[in-house]
Amino acid sequence: MLLTPGEFLSGCFFILLCVACSSQLSLSPEEASQFLRRPKRANQVFEETKQGHLERECVEERCTKEEAREVFENDPETDYFYPKYLACVEKFGEKKKGDLVTCVHNIPDQCSPNPCNHQGTVRCEDRKGEFLCHCFTGWTGLKCEEDVNECSKGNGGCDHECTNSMGSYHCSCHNGYALSGHHTCLDIDECEDSPDVCGTAQCRNLIGSYECLCETGYVYDNETKTCQDVDECESRVCEEECVNTPGSFRCFCDGRQGKKLRQDLRSCESIEPCLALDMKRNSRSLYLGRMFSGIPVVKLRFRRRVHTGFTAEFDLMTHDSEGVIFFAGGHLNSSWIVLAIHQGKLELQLKYGAVSRVTSSGPLVNDGQWHKISVEEQGRSLVIKIDKEAVMKIAVNGDLFTLKKGMHELNLTVGGVPFKEDGLVNKVNPRLDACMRDWRWLTGEDSSIQETIRNNERMQCYHSEDHSSFYPGHGFAYFNHSHGDTQTLSIQLTIRPTSTMGVLFALVRQDHVPLSISLSDYHSGKKAWNEYILVSFGDVTVASAAVSLCDSDTHTVNVTVSGNSTILEVDGQQGMTEFVENLEPLDLSSSYSTFIGGIPDVSLVSTPVSAFYTGCMDVTVNGQLLDLDEAQHKHNDIRSHACPLVAQTSESKNVIRAE
Template sequence: CLGSFRAGLFTAARQSTNAFPDLRSCVNAIPNQCNPLPCNEDGYMNCKDGQATFTCICKSGWQGERCEFDINECKDPTNVNGGCSQICDNTPGSYQCSCKSGFVMLSNKKDCKDVDECSVKPSVCGTAVCKNVPGYFECECAEGYSYNPISKSCEDVDECSENMCAQLCVNYPGGYSCYCDGKKGFKLAQDQKSCEAVPVCLPLNLDKNYELLYLAEQFVGVVLYLKFRLPDVTRFSAEFDFRTYDSEGVILYAESLDHSAWFLIALRDGKIEIQFKNEYTTQITTGGKVINNGLWNMVSVEELEYSISVKIAKEAVMNINKPQNLFKLTNGFLETKVYFAGLPRKVENALIRPINPRLDGCIRGWNLMNQGASGVKEIIQEKQNKHCLVTVEKGSYFPGSGVAEFSINYNNISDAEDWQVNVSLNIRPSTDTGVMFALVSGDTVPFALSLDILVSVENMVISRVEALSLCSSQQSHLEFRVSRNNLELSTPLRKDVVYSEDLLGQLAILDKAMKGTVATYVGGLPDVPFSATPVNAFYSGCMEVSVNGARLDLDEAVSKHNDIRAHSCPSVLKNTKGS
């Protein structure tokens, strides 16, 4: 119709054949463009017919010519995230705000609030501690424990199963500890997990001479035994150079084969003592000058016709009368057995005056029964442990390979329920770790003092002195006093009365042990579990110990490792400075 009324095309002929006489009539005849509906049914609000065209009026949240496109309000730059505080969910023609798990929607339908699960459900973590966090909660356990959500409880973590330690790992509730075998020369490194060799911080002069016989090789028994059967000798004689700092002990003991006669050369209070017994007489004589000065002294004992002559440095110091020969001849032979540094069997009770047979000293240049060294040199040369150190100083030496045990009563005389442990130590360590003094009860160590000045009760450290280097060529003096309610520790730097919150509790453990039986160990620990104490390495170096005012004589110990030297200590290696 409209085409017929285009400009320049309207004619009477057309007019006569057209059903619509004019343009208005033709326009009115155009059908409604909104029918059928051209707009998106979900997005349109109204369709407006425009005569040969249409206009879709969109609902809020829709756009497009036909309202076919949803507006994503969640991405509207003018209204970030649709105004939602957490989650914005776009929907056809609209959107809605929602909250993450652990949050609830506020009344404004946009903002979220955290749910405190620990308050809503107090037992949600069982025996663990509930900690509320934004949107969630956590069940917390103490360090060394992990949470089991099934049983709702804290369970110990076995760190040892994870190979945390280089050598020994001991797991305990809530933690673990690493230990190293100190007796094999290892100590715990700074990372508290790996082990490292115990370093020597003060080298010592350990040079030995095979021509020097060491008299203290054995703690029990004799060092050397010789048997003589001589046809042309009728009298006893012995000559030797002797060096010691020890004040008492047996140098030489000789006896007849039938044990009826014997002769003893010993040291008492630093002086030569002679004891002998045969069928004619029994005698004991002590005299001469003090020779336990660490110097070499020539000693000679010679049986004369009617006396026994004792000389030191070729000067007569004793002349002992005797009626007959010391030993009877057997079939024209003088048959004797000679023992160095000790007594055979159990003859101590047979002596005229008892003596501690142990003697830390050296002999050289010996001549027995006028037979010279008579094969002794070859015997000594074969065994390193029979050799003497070339140079020594006064003191006791712990080589880091054993301990000495003492039996000491620490109870007060006036009060049997009370006890006191007062210990002073003069030390010159050659390594920077090791147990110096310990009280042991069964498999436990109720008290120990270790380098580097560490005091422990069982496996708990109750006092530690930091930054104190004792590895020096000079001796250091340490003291400590401990009772049931007090601990005092004195070092070269200061004197402290130790106090801590746990001290009284730890001293109570010690007090309980002191009411039972405790053994005193010097220089290390016996065979106790690694975990019994923080340090288990042997002490290495020189050390002298006094307990409750009395100096401990290692010759009088209940037991002592043979390598420990009771009265001689190696000198510091020359040209070595203490660190």
């Protein structure tokens, strides 16, 4: 129950009276009344009718917290002021001095020092025991320290793009538009701003863009900014690729898909071989050069409960002068041996712990003949034999087998090493174009290898081979150099083709073929059908020779390019150099990529012939024979140093066909 003020005072008087009676304490009526009242100072009436003055209350004389409250008339500001006031008095004394006056007068100002973020604040407002930061547009937060992302709401009012920045933002427009004011994007009339934007054509403005228009029968060319005649190729007069020419057109067929142009000069037909090769395989032989990447063609792991000495025996036939035959041992940092061919001779590389060694000896083995090779551990020696004659005996101190969980293990790879070639003691190209048969590893024959080879013809060697590179009619070899160090480019090709179509040699730069040497059964410049060797700059033939090459003989083609001169010779007979008006000479100082046996996926119209070459070929540039094992890329079916022989007539069923 709430008491009225009168009831409360009556109760107090009653209590005091009881206390006085019980303790023998007597108070006069004046004293009792004074007990419930606070003494008032001289200017009491003025202070109660007007807010207390800080100077009078707390500077001229020391004030209590209640007197300080009369100055501020609120608790928060009083609670903030009074502890700091006592600190001023303690520091400067109670007497009115300049330091005390300054100290006391500075206490109530919440904005001194300014707590607001200077960059985002208009002004600081002092409030009762606190402050208020008034922010510039684009800022928010208690101290105006937070940027407002205007773009998050309604895209900032921008028509297209809104970009937020600290305390602000700006609008931008898409291509074809310009900013009007701060938010609006207006279409740019490109036809008015740039009268020559379409050249000789008519310009029509579009929303955000423009288009160039030509009269009926013409089409606009963006590069030349002119109207050109209508392309007849739009009516699909060609089966595959079509090229428009003034008043005519040319059709092309994709030779990389095994096609060539028919005699109607519009449709395409398959490229058929003109000569058969002996494509029979030996199912009990292993081709070591199948993987151009240099990874092994066979990987084996042997595990023995008891220690076994290493033995290997096999027959090898190759024309290659360098490559890895096999690796045996643990891993790169353990004991291992590598038997390789280097400069035509056997080379043994070994590593036993910290000891590394390279030994090469014996006769040349890259003569295209079969040689029986054996490697055997005899005590602490490795003995290598060629045709049962010892050619190397090397002392070793270690074991090729690695003991793991009670088992002796050995890894063996054929045609490569199980690590990068940089890990070899003597760096050699691991790719070896060679044939192996009658192999025995650790005195045994692995039947699983034989079964795998029988089921995969690509792992088998050809039945009969000659010393040359073989191009099967799909894929090419690629070298990343252009041979343009001199002012003259000399190219010699030794070929035995099995088709009348195919690229022999090409220099390529991006989507252009500045130089190509190819076989073709059609001369577009002469509009004549015959067997030709063509030398072309781009799609223009600059030299040609009409000669039949599908006769199973080997032919020599020489091409010399120097300035404006291009000379073609076939088997010593000079071909015809053709005059082409305004033809720029081949720039031998430029950088090109060299392609052998085909061209990459460039435009069909960049050269007269795009078909892959089929047959045998060796390439010499400026006196340097190109070794396909050194190429940056080579199709796995291209053989670097072995080419099948010509088949007998009765074996025509084995004619190779482009895949």
